[in-house]
Amino acid sequence: MSQNDNSLEFNTDFFDLVAVFTYDKIDFNLLFPYKFQINALSKEKINRLLLLDFKTPLKAFVWGIVPAFLFFGLSLDRFYKGDKILGVVKFLLWFCSTPLLIVCGFLA
Structure with missing residues (x-):
């Protein structure tokens, strides 16, 4: 053989x-x-x-929209997609701007 x-x-x-x-x-x-x-x-x-980790667009949409309604514009879709740097930048922008918008809303 x-x-x-x-x-x-x-x-x-x-x-x-x-x-x-x-x-x-x-x-x-x-x-x-x-x-x-x-x-x-x-x-x-x-x-x-x-081996690629394909992301579903519907989950990305949900991670972007649902927290935005619950937490005054917070969007977590970049973390879901794996883009941690842009996710942190978006979170910091949200963290810095939300208190300012709330205060301005009460003063108006």
């Missing part, structure tokens, strides 16, 4: 693999035009693509 008899090679369609792993994040109709480009990627790039 040669070494090649024990090893199995699969003809993997990377597009199907990506479509299955991202079915709830990316619409199949939007992904389909890129089928040939996805199949041409190396295994390493496919693994990196599958």
Whole structure:
């Protein structure tokens, strides 16, 4: 028995693999035009693509809107998206401006 008899090679369609792993994040109709480009990627790039943490736009919208109504304009969507620096900048702007707006509102 040669070494090649024990090893199995699969003809993997990377597009199907990506479509299955991202079915709830990316619409199949939007992904389909890129089928040939996805199949041409190396295994390493496919693994990196599958390890991406896709964010859903609805959750980002909720993290941006709900706290804004509850806390006078505070928006936490940047933290959800993973952009910590801009999230801190937005929080500091909110933290500095909200007391000023509340005081001005009572004085008016």
